[in-house]
Amino acid sequence: MNSFDEILDGMRLQHALYACFQLRAPWGISFDTGEYARLLIVSKGACYLTGEQRADPVLLEADTCMLVQPGVQFSLCDGKEGPLVSCETLARYPHAEPIIHGGDGALTEIVTARFAFNKLAAEPLFSALGPLVHTRLRAEDAVAIKSILHVLQTEAQSRDYGTQLINARLVDVMFIQVLRALSHCASLGAGLLAGIRDPRMAPVLQAVHQQIARPWSVEEMGALIGLSRSTFSALFKAAVGQAPLAYLTAWRIYKAKLLLAAGSQTIGQIAAQVGYDNESSLSRAFSRLEGVSPGVWRQRHRAGT
Incomplete structure (x- = not known):
């Protein structure tokens, strides 16, 4: 998909x-x-x-x-x-x-x-x-x-x-x-739709989304389409509107929120699925983007607040 x-x-x-x-x-x-x-x-x-x-x-x-x-x-x-x-x-x-x-x-x-x-x-x-x-x-x-x-x-x-x-x-x-x-x-303008439509960036986005838990580096992403780190970073940001690793983090947190909302998996289990070594690593990244910890976010989501 x-x-x-x-x-x-x-x-x-x-x-x-x-x-x-x-x-x-x-x-x-x-x-x-x-x-x-x-x-x-x-x-x-x-x-x-x-x-x-x-x-x-x-x-x-x-x-x-x-x-x-x-x-x-x-x-x-x-x-x-x-x-x-x-x-x-x-x-x-x-x-x-x-x-x-x-x-x-x-x-x-x-x-x-x-x-x-x-x-x-x-x-x-x-x-x-x-x-x-x-x-x-x-x-x-x-x-x-x-x-x-x-x-x-x-x-x-x-x-x-x-x-x-x-x-x-x-x-x-x-x-x-x-x-x-x-x-x-x-x-x-730049964004996910523009990135998906970009023939160079689309295969990278596809790979990142399908292998979200992989410890991606910018070099590895660029290598997928035969570009150097610097060239790839510039083209990715122009198309998607974010630096490659910033986008990867945002996508991981998005997927983590879907998993938090969907069921009863522990935060540690979710962390492993979205590319973090442990619960603490996910919590730090999650809090930076969402302003609250994964546990608090889940409680608020369930309460509808």
């Missing part, structure tokens, strides 16, 4: 719900993601994005996709000033028929889905993306996503057996397709 798939598998998308808005100017909708993440696709027409600390509205044209993390407020509108209606007022999930709103002007169609997920498992991915990210789809991504949208819309209107389950699975697939599209976004 590659790095991207490993994170997605751990996220365990849940409660995925879908709606299609058919909007005619003038119109405006406000969104508050609350505890859910949300993806949106402008499938027809265009609109303007405001909010989330943006000084000026951003034009979103047809075939633009957007991924929004929980706890983010933003608005979409046709560009004219006017009252905003909340998404929750318009959409009562699940919603089989398209939601029609606005006046009698130009048409914009927006497909949106919201979903819950394992936030701990998603940390590396969502920290690389930021609270709200959008990009214009490449031609091949647009074709793939539009085919999913077609099936979603057909299923939503069929009301046949299993429609809700099928739509939930299709939203999962659409989410993965949107992530693929966002990984090509030029403005994404």
Whole structure:
């Protein structure tokens, strides 16, 4: 399993719900993601994005996709000033028929889905993306996503057996397709997605993730792709945004948190699995990054604090 798939598998998308808005100017909708993440696709027409600390509205044209993390407020509108209606007022999930709103002007169609997920498992991915990210789809991504949208819309209107389950699975697939599209976004900057997409860094990340307990050195990482220590370090940091050993430590602590949250293994057992000689070594590294010891972190996680 590659790095991207490993994170997605751990996220365990849940409660995925879908709606299609058919909007005619003038119109405006406000969104508050609350505890859910949300993806949106402008499938027809265009609109303007405001909010989330943006000084000026951003034009979103047809075939633009957007991924929004929980706890983010933003608005979409046709560009004219006017009252905003909340998404929750318009959409009562699940919603089989398209939601029609606005006046009698130009048409914009927006497909949106919201979903819950394992936030701990998603940390590396969502920290690389930021609270709200959008990009214009490449031609091949647009074709793939539009085919999913077609099936979603057909299923939503069929009301046949299993429609809700099928739509939930299709939203999962659409989410993965949107992530693929966002990984090509030029403005994404350094991070895990950029590293996975980098043909030189991808095999290194794959090896580090698969052999997390190995006592890696920077020289060994660079040797995997035939680069010197200094050249590799510079290229890795440019792509991933962290020095190689800093990234390795962060990934080990991430995996340690997953193990702490998942079961009753001792901290010593977890330390051995993620590349530390003993409990004390893990505790020191863990405390530096998380501010608390592994034991305290586990107690707080179980208590939901």
